[in-house]
């Protein structure tokens with residue numbers, strides 16, 4: 445069952461009393477994924493972790509696209525990803541120990557290199573021909589990216605730009621949220637900013653303009669660009685303490701969603717009213733460039749990596765912490781709504797959606813994801 449688009453405001457006559465109630469969050473999320481999700485795009489890179497989550501000598505188990513993965517970093521600092529199972533008797537390698545020679549399984553002591561090959565065994569002189577599948581991993585822009593397609597088919601050129609995360613001209617902090625919700629409902633949320641007017645009124649600050657005025661939407665072959673420009677707004681609550689000017693302001697938001705990387709890249713500027721346009725901004729403008737990437741954990745759960753880099757007050761850690769806290773509050777608001785939506789889709793056992801103008805960008809991305817995953821399944 446896929447997404448069913450009907451006329452806006454369709455009333456289907458079903459009464460709430462007829463509906464089953466799924467209280468178990470994981471069962472509800474899996475059911476919602478079946479009803480509301482698009483298939484995962486496989487031939488693409490996904491964020492597995494922040495680079496800083498993995499110190500030299502550390503291991504980290506994370507379920508990524510339904511597959512338990514061990515991320516580990518050599519003592520010299522190189523990061524690798526392997527299926528999190530030892531080929532000897534299936535113990536998790538994430539319970540292992542990183543040594544000079546590689547990652548040692550702490551059940552019977554076999555040692556594996558970054559390619560997953562067994563390179564050491566305590567009891568034998570001849571190495572057994574044992575290996576565990578390796579997952580291509582690239583560390584770039586403070587993120588650990590893994591390739592979800594067939595090993596060998598990867599091309600690092602398709603890793604999206606996220607340089608704001610480690611460019612010395614920008615500063616932010618790494619954020620993470622885990623959702624009991626299918627990734628598609630979070631993508632829908634990120635591609636429809638009309639919800640700012642309602643969900644984030646007191647945090648990110650959305651006047652009714654966000655819901656009333658459709659954005660400029662540019663459909664791309666690999667995603668979508670969405671642009672908003674609002675004039676004569678108040679300073680959004682999360683920026684009140686850092687803005688050097690009080691309202692009224694102009695507010696420009698231009699964001700790209702890329703299917704490659706499952707990532708949102710948001711350029712955001714505010715400046716005194718009357719000074720901002722789509723093409724020009726004054727030097728007094730306050731800039732942020734948020735990066736937000738999603739990776740499915742399972743059909744009904746999702747990893748959400750985010751940061752809000754800024755290009756001012758670079759050395760002021762207090763501002764970094766303050767902004768991070770404010771935006772984290774806003775993302776809690778999304779999480780509450782999307783997880784409730786997830787449980788509701790499962791309880792009503794349907795996802796009938798009325799199409800309204802702000803759905804344009806998300807419908808385009810849903811279509812691209814379906815086409816992309818169909819193409820992969822035809823060639824495999």
Ligand code: FES
Nearest residue numbers: 530532533549552
């Ligand atoms: S299970 Fe890993 S060495 Fe035996």
Ligand SMILES: [Fe+2]
Nearest residue numbers: 639643644778
């Ligand atoms: Fe939101």
